Amino acid sequence: MGLFDKLSSMLKIKKEQINILVVGLNNSGKSTIVNRFKNPDERSNVIVPTVGFSIERFQTVKVF
Ligand SMILES: Nc1nc2c(ncn2[C@@H]2O[C@H](COP(=O)(O)OP(=O)(O)OP(=O)(O)O)[C@@H](O)[C@H]2O)c(=O)[nH]1
Numbered sequence: 468m469g470l471f472d473k474l475s476s477m478l479k480i481k482k483e484q485i486n487i488l489v490v491g492l493n494n495s496g497k498s499t500i501v502n503r504f505k506n507p508d509e510r511s512n513v514i515v516p517t518v519g520f521s522i523e524r525f526q527t528v529k530v531f
């Protein structure tokens with residue numbers, strides 16, 4: 468069971484699509500963790516500082 472499966476099970480939500488807001492201090496690793504949730508073939512090799520905000524839509528993989 469992946470992280471999102473566990474989260475949705477804990478929150479008792481069964482959705483095909485969920486929206487997650489990631490907030491944090493500059494340089495705290497937000498883009499890195501979001502990138503890690505993507506399928507390996509969709510991941511960026513280089514993470515650069517995000518200007519403004521970023522909206523991404525992707526399918527998740529089991530990461531833990
Ligand atoms: N040591 C360590 N470095 C990390 C970790 N996660 C990310 N980094 C590094 O921290 C730096 C910033 O990561 P980002 O993912 O760009 O952080 P961010 O929160 O998106 O930054 P902004 O877009 O500027 O707000 C990068 O050099 C990453 O390689 C971690 O778990 N451990």
Ligand SMILES: [Mg+2]
Pocket residue numbers: 497498499515516517
């Ligand atoms: Mg970022």
